[in-house]
Amino acid sequence: MTTIDPVQTDPVQTYVASQDFAMLVGGRLVEAASGERRDVHDPSTGRVVSSAPAADRADVEAAIDAAADAQPGWEALGVDERIACIERFRELVHANRERLAMIDAIDCGNPVEAMRGDIDICEPYFAGWAAFAKSLTGDVIPASPGNLHYTAHRPYGVVGRITAFNHPAFYAITRPLPSLITGNTLVMKASDETTLSTLAIGELYAEAFPPGVVNVVSGGATVGDAVVTSPRVKRIGFTGSVPTGLLIQRRAAESGHVKHVSLELGGKNAMVVFPDVDLEQAVEGAIFGMNLTVCQGQSCGSNSRVLVHSRIYDDFVNLVASKLDRYRVGVAYEATTDVGPVVSQVHADRVNAYIDSGVQEGATLVRGGGRPEGVPDGGHFIEPALFADVTLDMRIGREEIFGPVMSIFRWDDYDTMLDEVNGLDLGLAASVWTNDLDVAHKTADAIQAGYVWINDSTRHYFGTPFGGAKDSGLGREESVDELRSFLEHKVVHTRLGDARSALDRLLAPSR
Numbered sequence: 287m288t289t290i291d292p293v294q295t296d297p298v299q300t301y302v303a304s305q306d307f308a309m310l311v312g313g314r315l316v317e318a319a320s321g322e323r324r325d326v327h328d329p330s331t332g333r334v335v336s337s338a339p340a341a342d343r344a345d346v347e348a349a350i351d352a353a354a355d356a357q358p359g360w361e362a363l364g365v366d367e368r369i370a371c372i373e374r375f376r377e378l379v380h381a382n383r384e385r386l387a388m389i390d391a392i393d394c395g396n397p398v399e400a401m402r403g404d405i406d407i408c409e410p411y412f413a414g415w416a417a418f419a420k421s422l423t424g425d426v427i428p429a430s431p432g433n434l435h436y437t438a439h440r441p442y443g444v445v446g447r448i449t450a451f452n453h454p455a456f457y458a459i460t461r462p463l464p465s466l467i468t469g470n471t472l473v474m475k476a477s478d479e480t481t482l483s484t485l486a487i488g489e490l491y492a493e494a495f496p497p498g499v500v501n502v503v504s505g506g507a508t509v510g511d512a513v514v515t516s517p518r519v520k521r522i523g524f525t526g527s528v529p530t531g532l533l534i535q536r537r538a539a540e541s542g543h544v545k546h547v548s549l550e551l552g553g554k555n556a557m558v559v560f561p562d563v564d565l566e567q568a569v570e571g572a573i574f575g576m577n578l579t580v581c582q583g584q585s586c587g588s589n590s591r592v593l594v595h596s597r598i599y600d601d602f603v604n605l606v607a608s609k610l611d612r613y614r615v616g617v618a619y620e621a622t623t624d625v626g627p628v629v630s631q632v633h634a635d636r637v638n639a640y641i642d643s644g645v646q647e648g649a650t651l652v653r654g655g656g657r658p659e660g661v662p663d664g665g666h667f668i669e670p671a672l673f674a675d676v677t678l679d680m681r682i683g684r685e686e687i688f689g690p691v692m693s694i695f696r697w698d699d700y701d702t703m704l705d706e707v708n709g710l711d712l713g714l715a716a717s718v719w720t721n722d723l724d725v726a727h728k729t730a731d732a733i734q735a736g737y738v739w740i741n742d743s744t745r746h747y748f749g750t751p752f753g754g755a756k757d758s759g760l761g762r763e764e765s766v767d768e769l770r771s772f773l774e775h776k777v778v779h780t781r782l783g784d785a786r787s788a789l790d791r792l793l794a795p796s797r
C-alpha cells in the first residue's frame with residue numbers, strides 16, 4: 287500500500303493518476319493475462335485519469351481456481367479466526383478512508399464528503415456480521431418421537447459477487463463479508479464503470495486474508511458472465527439493473543447447474559405525502575431521499591416518484607424547487623460541491639433523454655435539467671431536475687432514471703393513489719409521510735415494496751432485511767437472512783433404537 291501525503295493540491299494526480307491498480311488473484315496483485323487495460327475516466331472532467339486491467343474468461347478461471355483451492359482451509363479455520371481477518375480488514379479500511387473516498391469521487395463522480403460517509407457507514411456491517419456469525423445456531427426439531435432431527439449448515443464453496451457502479455467502495459467492503467464469514471471464498475467482479483476503489487480494496491483484502499480467499503477481477507459483461515456460468519461458482523450475489531439481473535438468472539441456469547442467485551435490482555420508489563404533514567420536514571425528506579448529495583440520485587433507493595396530496599401540492603413543489611436552488615453542482619472532489627456529475631457521458635445522455643421525454647409528454651419542468659454554469663467542459667453534469675404534473679403513463683413517471691430527476695404526482699383519491707404506487711412491476715422501496723399512525727401503517731401495509739419507511743426515507747439499518755419485492759429483487763441482504771443465504775442447509779435424522787435393550791447388551795456381565 288502506498289503512503290500518501292494528505293497535504294496535496296491535485297487529488298487526481300495523488301490518488302489516481304500516480305497509482306497502480308491491479309486485480310487480486312490467489313493473494314497476488316496481477317494484470318490481466320492478456321496484458322490488456324481499459325481507460326478510466328474522471329466524470330467531473332471527462333479526462334482519462336488512469337486505467338484498469340481488462341480481464342477475460344482466462345483470468346476469471348484463474349480467480350476461481352484460487353478461490354476453490356483456498357476454500358477448504360478457510361472453512362476449517364473456524365468463525366473466530368475468520369472474524370479476526372475481518373477485524374484486520376476493518377482497520378485497513380479505516381486507515382485508507384481518505385484514499386478510498388477520493389478514488390470514488392474521482393472515478394465515480396460522487397461528492398467526496400459523501401464518499402467519506404460511505405466508508406464510515408461500513409462500521410455496523412463489520413460488527414454486525416461478526417455478531418450474527420457468532421450467534422448462528424441450528425435447530426433440533428421434534429418431528430417424530432424416538433428420533434433426533436437436527437439442522438446443520440455448510441458454506442457453498444466459491445461465491446461470485448457482481449456489483450453496481452454507484453457506491454463502489456461501500457459494496458466492495460460490505461458485500462463480501464456475509465459470504466466470507468460463513469466459510470465461502472470469493473470472486474468479486476468490480477463494476478466496469480467504477481473499478482478503481484474495488485481494486486484498491488483488493489490490496490486490503492490481500493493484507494488481511496489468506497491468499498485466494500478473496501479474488502478481485504475487473505472487466506465488463508464477459509467477465510461477469512464467466513463468473514455466472516462457471517460450474518464451480520455455486521452461489522451468486524448480484525447488485526445491478528433488472529435487465530442484467532434477468533440475464534444472470536438465465537445464464538446461471540444455462541450453465542447446466544442449479545445456482546443460488548440473489549438479486550438486488552432497480553426501483554422506482556414512491557414517496558406518498560398526506561396533507562397533514564409538516565411541509566418543511568416532508569420537503570427535506572423528499573430531497574434527502576433522492577440522494578442528490580450522495581450520488582446525484584443514482585441510487586436504487588431514491589424516492590424518484592413523489593405523490594403529494596393536492597391540498598398541499600403547490601406549496602410542496604415550490605418549496606422543493608427553492609431548496610434545490612441552494613445546491614452547488616460541481617467537481618466531485620472539491621469541498622464546496624454538493625452534487626457531482628453522473629457517472630458517464632452515456633449515462634448523461636440517457637438521463638437527458640428522459641428529461642426531454644418528460645417535457646414532450648406534458649410534465650411541467652419546474653427547474654433544472656440543463657447544464658449548470660461554471661462546470662468543466664468535459665464533465666457529465668446535469669442540474670437536478672424537478673418535474674411537476676407527472677402521471678404514470680409518462681416515462682419519467684414509471685421508469686427508473688437513476689439520476690437527478692424528481693417526478694411529482696398529484697393525488698386526491700386514496701385508492702387511485704395506491705393503484706399508481708402499486709401499478710409498476712418494480713417494488714424496491716417506498717415511504718409514507720403522515721402524522722396519523724393508523725393511516726401510516728395501513729398505507730405501509732398496502733404498498734407492494736420490500737422496504738417501507740414512515741416519515742423517513744433512504745436510510746438503511748443493518749440487521750433489517752433489505753431487498754426488493756416484485757421485479758426489484760430476489761433475496762434479502764444486510765440481515766441474518768443474508769447470512770443464512772450463504773449456507774446450504776441440511777437436516778440430519780437419527781433413528782434412535784431401543785435404549786433399554788442396548789443398555790442390557792452393553793452392561794451384560796462378560797463371560
Ligand code: NAD
Nearest residue numbers: 449450451477506507510511526527530550551552553586
Ligand atoms: P448494470 O446491471 O448495468 O451492471 C451491474 C454489474 O453487472 C456491473 O458490474 C456489470 O459489469 C455487470 N454485468 C453487466 N452485464 C453482465 C452480464 N451479462 N453478466 C454478468 N454481469 C454483467 O447496473 P449498473 O448500471 O451498474 O447499476 C445501476 C442499476 O443497479 C440500477 O438499476 C440500480 O437500481 C441497481 N442497483 C440496485 C441496488 C439494490 O441494492 N437493489 C443497489 C445499487 C444499484
